[in-house]
Amino acid sequence: MALSDRRIQEEMxxxxxxxxxxxxxxxxxSSYDVTLGEWFFREQPTKYNHSLYNIWSQEHMEHVWGADKVERAVLAKEAFKKYNFAFDGIRPDDKVIVLRPGxxxxxxxxxxxGGKDHITTMMKARSSMGRNFIEVCKCAGWGDVGYINRWTMEITNNSKNYIIPLVVGRRIAQIIFFETGPILERDxxxxxxxxxxxxxxxxxxSWKPESMLPQLWNDKDIKKVQPWHKKQKKG
Incomplete structure (x- = not known):
């Protein structure tokens, strides 16, 4: 059952x-609205002679997301210099992240x-964001009991035609809290x-922008997998 505003305050x-x-x-x-931060990573063009992305490889991940190319939101007045843009609803000194179509x-x-002890969480986009092409967390919006952090959002501009600016500090998604009942000691x-x-x-x-990067390369499912390009020892 989702917790009400009163229950959220009680559990806090x-x-x-x-x-x-x-x-x-x-x-x-029955939720808490969360706001957009200023750091982000963009998908980078491939440097290889193919377009295959091995999501289980740290090297591939760092290349695809530009691990050394973290970006920071810029002032709206700078971002909109080349557009004939009226600052309607956005102040010139607001920081924005500009998303290209797709x-x-x-x-x-x-x-x-986040929640702990017996509280788990889920993220959903604000309805108004969804109606304006913005997808916030795809289907990766679940936070297990014990997960507390700045949440990473996989934000997509689903418009095929329009560049969309997102304003830092404004509400972009909501966190819903659920009660699980008692859990085992492993949170x-x-x-x-x-x-x-x-x-x-x-x-x-401990939080830093690099905390947003995916870590499937560190997943328990693949820790014993030997990379193909390394020579196997003869038995």
Whole structure:
């Protein structure tokens, strides 16, 4: 069952829900609105003589997402210089991330948010974003019990024709909280790759833009796989 606004506040007082920073205006009847942060990664063109992306390879991942090319939102007045654009609803000094038609980026929430003990979470795009071509988390919007962090968002501009600016600091998605009942001792921090603590101070200190990058290369399913290009030892 999804938690109501009252239950969300009650679980925050108990420490089972973490939201930082918390703004009461962003608390809805059964969810909490999260805002867009300023760092992001864009998909990069291939440097190989093929277009195959091995999602299980750290080298491929770093190439495809430009691991050394993290970008930062720019001022709207700079981003819109080449457009005959009226700043309707966007201030010249707002920071924006400009998405090309069909483009997907990895971006993040400003908020560190999640549940522990017996609370699990799910992210959904705001309805108004979906109606304006913006997809926020595809089908990867589940946060297990114990996952607390800035959430990584796989944001896609689904328009085939239009460039769309997203404004940093504005609401882009919502987090819904659910009660699971008692769990075994193993929460997300014991087996997950994207958060190793539920301590807020530690999480804030350790977070960096590179935390958004996918880590299938570090997945438990493939840790024993020997790369083909390495010579196998003869038995």
């Amino acid at each position: 007082k108990k420490g089972s829900i973490v939201i930082s920073p918390f703004t009461e205006e962003q608390l809805a009847t 483009e997907t980026i990895l971006a993040h929430t400003n908020e560190f948010i 997300y921090t014991k087996a997950g790759k994207y958060a190793k603590s539920t301590n807020l101070s530690e999480l804030k200190k």
